[in-house]
Amino acid sequence: MLVREIMTAPAVRIHAEAALDDAITLLASKRVTLLPVVDDDDHLVGVLSEIDVLRRAVEPDARARASQLPDSPPLPRHITEIMTTDPVTTSEGADVADLVDVFVDTSIKSIPVVRGEQLVGIVSRSDIIRALWRSDEELRDELLSVFADYGQQSWSLDVEHGVVTIRGTGSTRDRDVAVAIARSVLGVRRVRTEERG
Incomplete structure (x- = not known):
């Protein structure tokens, strides 16, 4: 962000x-x-x-004190x-x-x-x-849109309490790109990845 x-x-x-x-x-x-x-x-x-x-x-406030207050600057x-x-x-x-x-x-x-x-x-x-205050549905919709803009539709995305889970197969570089894209979306709190079985 x-x-x-x-x-x-x-x-x-x-x-x-x-x-x-x-x-x-x-x-x-x-x-x-x-x-x-x-x-x-x-x-x-x-x-x-x-x-x-x-x-x-x-x-x-002098009323809250038992002693006299000095002159104010x-x-x-x-x-x-x-x-x-x-x-x-x-x-x-x-x-x-x-x-x-x-x-x-x-x-x-x-x-x-x-x-x-x-x-x-x-x-x-x-x-x-x-x-950070966005619904999971709103986040998922925006994530799908952003992933489509970057040609990354092969990933499966789930969002729960602002935590994004990216599932799919790809190289380490592909996965790093997907994580970077997800982290760029406002409201995403954490991103994790899982290999699709």
Whole structure:
């Protein structure tokens, strides 16, 4: 599965000179967890996440504490004061499996997709989950169509819970091609092969 097949494009974004209030409004109204921050040329210059906002915008409530709270630092007015510069990014042709490793190993929920410095989309953990959410019948129909497009109709295909079983006889190279074709279909979780008896 490639990033371009599941990314959200265009991404909800915000200009680097925007006010923090504008960013909070976008995060809340668009129900996103991260805003790519761009300049006038739509080049990615940073990201603003929910965490960036929460760290600076939520004050302790004195009613929950027995002691007096210190004076609050000034609230940031512009997103450049709190955004993350040099964010993790990916490209349209990247393998989604590599992004899964990033999502598992970090607290990142969304990653901007760039072409050079140009923002072209965003990919999130939710995008990956949605790509996996397809019925077995829908997957099998698409697999049959894709296999026919590549002249691979000699294989028998079964799908159960997103796991594709390819049955048939052929050389190791033929089998590798069939597996690669099956893995390219969105929603396929695993591929296994069996010799047809």
